[in-house]
Amino acid sequence: MGHKDDYDSTGKTKGQAEKARWTVLASFFALGLCLGVVVAERVYVQKRALIPKPRQLVSTVSNALHSVGHHAPAAPRNELEAYLMQIAPNKELLLAVANKNTMWDGMLDTFTQGIKRAKVSNHMILALDQQTVDWCKKNGVNAHFMNLTIAATQQGTGDNHAVSAMKFGILKNFVELGWSVLLSDVDIAIFQNPFEHLYRDSDVEGMTDGFDEHTAYGSIEGFDDPSMGWGRYAQYYKHFNMNSGLFYLKANNRTLDLLTRLAYRLSHEKYWDQTAYNEEIFFLSHGSYKSPQVSVRVMEIDKFMNSKRLFKDIRHRPKSQQPPLPVMVHINYHPDKHERMKAVIKWYIGGDEHALDAFPGGSEKGTR
Incomplete structure (x- = not known):
């Protein structure tokens, strides 16, 4: 039987308490990571829409930027x-x-x-x-x-x-x-x-x-x-x-x-x-x-x-x-x-x- 100093206030051993703390921290870390990925992905997708793709013309991107927040198509340039x-x-x-x-x-x-x-x-x-x-x-x-x-x-x-x-x-x-x-x-x-x-x-x-x-x-x-x-x-x-x-x-x-x-x-x-x-x-x-x-x-x-x-x-x-x-x-x-x-x-x-x-x-x- 362990010594009383080996137990915390909840009656768990110090090893068990330490493990529980790490589990909680890991859970919070995983949750934060998931939220971070979701937020980053949304930001990336929004920005990526305005970044020229390999087959996309600069003028196409210019049109996209010009029409952000507008439902009507951009006016003809010439x-x-x-x-x-x-x-x-x-x-x-x-x-x-x-x-x-x-x-x-x-x-x-x-x-x-x-x-x-x-x-x-x-x-x-x-x-x-x-x-x-x-x-x-x-x-x-x-x-x-x-x-x-x-x-x-x-x-x-x-x-x-x-x-x-x-x-x-x-x-x-x-x-x-x-x-x-x-x-x-x-x-x-x-x-x-x-x-x-x-x-x-x-x-x-x-x-x-x-x-x-x-x-x-x-x-x-x-x-x-x-x-x-x-x-x-x-x-x-x-x-x-x-x-x-x-x-x-x-x-x-x-x-x-x-x-x-x-x-x-x-x-x-x-x-x-x-x-x-x-x-x-x-x-x-x-x-x-x-x-x-x-x-x-x-x-x-x-x-x-x-x-x-x-x-x-x-x-x-x-x-x-x-x-x-x-x-x-x-x-x-x-x-x-x-x-x-x-x-x-x-x-x-x-x-x-x-x-x-x-x-x-x-x-x-x-x-x-």
């Missing part, structure tokens, strides 16, 4: 955003850049008829002159005028190339405002609403110049250097370039970085926009150079089809082996663009099985 809110409230837009030259032979009309046929309401013609704006308004086509000057470095490259080189700077205006853009050249026949056929799982989703599975989607190729003896064999990955005339950009900081680089380069270098576009997307980070690190998806070649795929392959197949109606067909491989556009439309939806017969496979007569 005339372009006001128009975008009206015609593309879901923040996705089919955009084509055009000037009066595209109206001369009716190509702009053929292109916009495709927009109407596919019921693409969230579209815009970015007009580079007032004549184009007037034509669009007269024909029920969404248009916005932007007065731009061709960079000195692009002078003498030809009107089409010079205008094409400006499109990355134009696209910056839309991405900065938070709009994802499907950019389309006007030498494209539209048959279905393209927004119903996008995956939207990548920063850049674009048409390829590849004309079969290997050239479009890529393949592992071998390299042989006999002088290396035992190490003579190596492998590399190869695919055709992405086409800079048809691609979808998600509005985020990586695509904004990509556009900023391209706009700068093409305002300072006499360079083909498609080459620059592919260099900035695919050149790997190395040393002090860091690429924009955009993720890339290639559009399916029988949905977003280039003209080599159609004229060199698809049209020669038995009808039972031809793929279903494409979404868009880009006449990128051939110079007689408008004539082929009209023929492709007759072939696919006009019921004319011979509409393509007069056209060679390549640009030269007699090619299949």
